[in-house]
Amino acid sequence: MSHYIAPELSPAAFKQGFWRLLPISLFVAVFGAAFGLAAVQTGLPGHEIVLMSATVFAGTAQFAALELWGAEVPVLPLLATTFAINARMLLMGATLYPWMSLLPPGRRYGSLVILSDANWAMNLNDLQSGRNTLGALVGGGFALWLTWLTGTIIGMVFGSAITDPKALGVDMVMGCFMLSMVLAGRRTSRTVMAWVVGGAAAYAAWLWLPENSHVVVGALAGGLVGALWLEDKA
Template sequence: MSETVYVDNNREAAGEVTFGFKGALAGARQAWPLAVGGCADGLVFGVLAHQSHQSLLEVFLMSALVYAGSAQLLVLHLWSLPPVFWPIVLTTLLVNLRMVLMGMTLSPWWRRLPPLKAYGTLFFLSDETWALTMGEFARERRDAAFLLGSGLLMFVGWIGSTLLGCWLGGGIADPAAWGLDFAFTAVFLTLLLGMWKGKADILPWLVSAVVAVVAARLIPGNWYILLGALCGSVVGAMRHAD
């Protein structure tokens, strides 16, 4: 991959952005500790996916095409045979709406790239790769391939660990004996702690929790997940708009 320089002095963020092998390699080097940590979540997802009667092929396709750990774990909780289509799609959309904001922060540079490089690289966008890339750009090292390198490493690690977890899950006859019946709750508590930004998060989280609990008691099925996420998101958006 030869380095290419893209310049657009008419843009608000003037300067240049490059796309080359050195940037991709730098991204992979910085991302490997995060990729190792992500593999732990991938193993848990794989085991739980097997317990939800998903095959290795289904786990592979979900991890490769969706590539969103929190959304995939939520989908497992909604999974049924046959799967209920709309709740799964809408829940995944709500959980991943933050990617729109992440993409907007990258747009001053990414819109200078050819479409194949820009959109192909953004497929590997995640919370971790976005944070690493923004830190790199803040230090004036603006190689867009940094996101590609870090994202590819985490992508491969995620797929590999989910498949390994699914394979290992076949040898676990009683998930409760290993504490895996609590794994879903534990993973999401960890995700929540990582998302905590301060007291401003209390109201949206509280609304989401109350709506989910009430809906779980009054509405059959798994609609409480979607309703809780939707109400919490609306309250959060209203607070930011004020």
């Protein structure tokens, strides 16, 4: 609607986004290393592992792919699993639409190429709080991509030297990051209600519905709260 302004993406904003997400990205490298190691153990040759991390750039889906990998790989289950796990990106992209729609298509889709959880969450908070740039999405996305790729290679080469990430608390990094992003956003009784309904729906879906459906179910349920309970006109 009319109060949205096209976000800018200057080199300065890119750089800022890169540095803001670099600390989290370094932890992402640890997961990259875990993936590199697991992929080597699954039997993928080096160039294929690097290519997958560089072009797919979606950790959970890549780990799931390894489960299906063998001398012969079932194509439809592989692609269905990839899509189901990454379907949350559809919803994440949709939340950026009010700003993205004001950009020319090249910029719009060009900056979405690198969309992932952490840079999306930070950039959406920025946009909602009036910081009108795509620096976190694109610059931060580049930081995440770079460390994911570097981590993958480190895991392939030095796999067995990695200490247990769990002992260092690294397995909780993404969880803590996501939680901080939820709480950094604007809190009204309306958004809190959306979280509660969305969280409950996600939990129910996680328990009873097919694997990987919980994010989409929870997000749509939370969205529905937002559609029924409109914000007071500003």
